[in-house]
Amino acid sequence: MLASLVTTALASSSRRVSQVCGGVGRSSRGPLGSRTLWSTSTRSRTIPNTAGRSFAAAAASTAVPASPPPPRPSASSLTPRGVPTNFVKAKPRIVILGSGWGGYTVAKRLDKTKYDVRVISPANHFLFTPLLPSTAVGTLEFRAIQEPIRTIPHLGKYYQAKAHGLDSVNKVVHCEGIFKQNHFDVAYDYLIVSAGNKTNTFGIPGIAAKEVRGDRSSVLFLKHLYHARAIRNRILECFERASANNVTAAERSRLLSFIVVGGGPTSCEFTTELYDFIHDDVSQWYPDLQDEIQLTLVEAGPGLLPSFHQSLSAHYLQRLQQRKVHVKLDTAVTGVHDAYFPLNERAPTTSPNTNNRNKESDWEHEKIGRTYTVAKFNDGTELPFGMMVWSAGLAPVKFLEDCGLPLKRGRIEVDEYLRVPGSQGRILAIGDNAIINKEEKVLPPTASVAEQQGYYISDCFNNYYDQFDITRTDNINKDVPLPGNVVPALLPWEGKVFEFLNRFLSKHSPKFEYKNRGSMAVMGFGGGVVDNTNSDLPVPKVASSMSGLAAFIMWRSAYWTKQVSYTNKILIPMYWFKQMVFGRDISRF
Ligand SMILES: Cc1cc2nc3c(=O)[nH]c(=O)nc-3n(C[C@H](O)[C@H](O)[C@H](O)COP(=O)(O)OP(=O)(O)OC[C@H]3O[C@@H](n4cnc5c(N)ncnc54)[C@H](O)[C@@H]3O)c2cc1C
Numbered sequence: 001m002l003a004s005l006v007t008t009a010l011a012s013s014s015r016r017v018s019q020v021c022g023g024v025g026r027s028s029r030g031p032l033g034s035r036t037l038w039s040t041s042t043r044s045r046t047i048p049n050t051a052g053r054s055f056a057a058a059a060a061s062t063a064v065p066a067s068p069p070p071p072r073p074s075a076s077s078l079t080p081r082g083v084p085t086n087f088v089k090a091k092p093r094i095v096i097l098g099s100g101w102g103g104y105t106v107a108k109r110l111d112k113t114k115y116d117v118r119v120i121s122p123a124n125h126f127l128f129t130p131l132l133p134s135t136a137v138g139t140l141e142f143r144a145i146q147e148p149i150r151t152i153p154h155l156g157k158y159y160q161a162k163a164h165g166l167d168s169v170n171k172v173v174h175c176e177g178i179f180k181q182n183h184f185d186v187a188y189d190y191l192i193v194s195a196g197n198k199t200n201t202f203g204i205p206g207i208a209a210k211e212v213r214g215d216r217s218s219v220l221f222l223k224h225l226y227h228a229r230a231i232r233n234r235i236l237e238c239f240e241r242a243s244a245n246n247v248t249a250a251e252r253s254r255l256l257s258f259i260v261v262g263g264g265p266t267s268c269e270f271t272t273e274l275y276d277f278i279h280d281d282v283s284q285w286y287p288d289l290q291d292e293i294q295l296t297l298v299e300a301g302p303g304l305l306p307s308f309h310q311s312l313s314a315h316y317l318q319r320l321q322q323r324k325v326h327v328k329l330d331t332a333v334t335g336v337h338d339a340y341f342p343l344n345e346r347a348p349t350t351s352p353n354t355n356n357r358n359k360e361s362d363w364e365h366e367k368i369g370r371t372y373t374v375a376k377f378n379d380g381t382e383l384p385f386g387m388m389v390w391s392a393g394l395a396p397v398k399f400l401e402d403c404g405l406p407l408k409r410g411r412i413e414v415d416e417y418l419r420v421p422g423s424q425g426r427i428l429a430i431g432d433n434a435i436i437n438k439e440e441k442v443l444p445p446t447a448s449v450a451e452q453q454g455y456y457i458s459d460c461f462n463n464y465y466d467q468f469d470i471t472r473t474d475n476i477n478k479d480v481p482l483p484g485n486v487v488p489a490l491l492p493w494e495g496k497v498f499e500f501l502n503r504f505l506s507k508h509s510p511k512f513e514y515k516n517r518g519s520m521a522v523m524g525f526g527g528g529v530v531d532n533t534n535s536d537l538p539v540p541k542v543a544s545s546m547s548g549l550a551a552f553i554m555w556r557s558a559y560w561t562k563q564v565s566y567t568n569k570i571l572i573p574m575y576w577f578k579q580m581v582f583g584r585d586i587s588r589f
Pocket residue numbers: 097098099100101102103120121122123129130131132133161162163164194195196197222223224265266397399430431432433445446447448449450
């Protein structure tokens with residue numbers, strides 16, 4: 001009896017754990033399971049740190065509480081308007097990790113009259129990734145391809161932070177703010193993990209070490225906006241340095257050697273964008289350098305665009321070769337290292353201002369100034385380069401390793417309802433960081449999958465999960481019931497008309513149903529490939545695979561119509577027009 005009372009008290013106090021940082025308070029339970037609002041300043045509790053425990057073990061140890069005694073009415077349990085807080089029903093809190101394709105879609109679509117929706121992400125914007133390669137050379141400007149998270153109407157709260165741990169017993173996410181690395185916790189009723197993944201360097205020597213965040217790095221990833229900005233600055237730095245008077249021939253050729261690693265759509269699209277930049281703009285502003293530029297695309301597999309129909313991959317390869325891009329297939333980068341120019345090329349100098357400087361450090365400075373970076377390949381060859389863009393693989397983000405959730409192939413295992421097994425339907429995972437355990441064919445890590453999963457989950461919450469009162473004490477150990485039928489998001493657009501058409505065109509199911517909407521890859525200005533051979537869209541046979549101008553128009557139209565805000569719907573065509581008529585901007589800052 002005593003033990004049961006202690007368990008009850010502990011469980012009810014742990015349920016009352018409030019978030020240690022941030023605005024609106026957490027809620028407690030009143031009689032009949034309704035919740036009363038309170039302020040975090042008075043009721044915040046220390047949360048026992050159970051992060052890192054296995055999820056199954058953590059779930060198993062959840063205490064089974066009996067109903068807590070009803071609170072006595074007091075002046076402090078009245079709202080500012082004098083309504084007893086017992087009668088103010090708090091909304092269940094949904095915490096979303098990540099503001100990418102999955103997280104942003106859910107945050108936008110969830111019904112905020114039913115849920116308190118909160119987003120935790122180090123990026124305070126949603127990034128429209130398919131257009132990222134265009135910004136890296138200036139075809140588009142950075143701000144035109146992102147949407148600030150805070151512009152989502154009625155969003156409960158946004159925290160610019162990284163989740164670094166999870167306490168699934170107390171239902172709390174441990175976070176680290178990105179500015180001062182301050183630590184705080186955010187409590188949840190439902191958690192949606194959509195933290196994506198990061199670039200994989202496969203432990204190849206020199207890649208991670210050289211990929212330091214900042215403009216002066218010669219090895220760069222292409223995943224976030226700050227990467228695209230660094231790439232653009234680095235390209236321009238290479239051209240400016242190569243056009244200096246005192247540069248040696250060897251150094252110039254090294255600076256003008258650009259390597260792109262990976263044969264997937266991102267690498268191919270970036271290579272063709274870079275080619276267009278060289279062809280259209282460099283030829284005009286750096287005419288002496290144009291003939292010395294070397295563009296190399298390296299792929300470890302036998303072909304480019306492996307997810308596309310073979311004929312389209314072959315077409316893409318052929319077009320790249322016609323553009324004098326050096327495509328190295330079946331070739332892997334085995335390392336990146338520094339080398340030195342021959343000593344006689346430039347002797348260490350003492351500048352007029354060095355009187356007070358240490359001779360040794362001047363020498364070091366000169367030595368570093370004369371280093372150059374070389375890529376080594378598995379065929380034994382080496383290639384000095386001015387910039388390498390590494391887009392060759394994906395790896396799980398650190399949070400996944402630390403969260404204690406069940407993983408399969410580095411991704412969070414979920415059932416066909418995208419719920420983490422053993423979480424009683426309270427933790428869900430979508431997008432690149434999730435893998436459906438029953439599915440024979442693993443879904444690709446694409447925006448289309450993440451977005452469709454976002455649609456599915458938000459429809460489940462808006463139409464079904466709201467009928468289960470997760471805030472009631474007697475529901476604390478019950479599984480959230482499975483959802484009813486949901487309409488798959490077959491058509492890639494939002495709005496009442498498309499939702500009606502989706503209803504009409506797709507079979508409804510309570511489980512998540514992925515619909516293949518086809519694949520597209522652009523080839524700079526005027527070219528591209530579209531593969532609808534396995535698409536679930538009602539595409540006429542004649543349009544099942546396309547290339548050239550038709551594919552290019554389709555690519556641009558599809559991504560333009562998918563823009564979220566009117567601002568970007570206006571800005572993007574303006575930048576396309578500006579680039580076509582006036583060229584790309586070559587200023588570096
Ligand atoms: C350059 C590029 C071009 C692409 N082009 C296409 C394309 O044309 N078509 C296509 O279908 N797919 C494309 N993709 C792939 C597509 O972008 C991804 O599959 C998609 O973004 C996955 O969505 P997600 O929500 O799972 O992850 P993401 O969109 O990557 O979002 C993850 C979010 O989680 C946040 N995050 C990371 N760690 C944490 C943490 N610890 N705590 C909280 N938040 C965290 C990140 O900041 C980010 O906001 C492209 C990808 C890139 C990089």
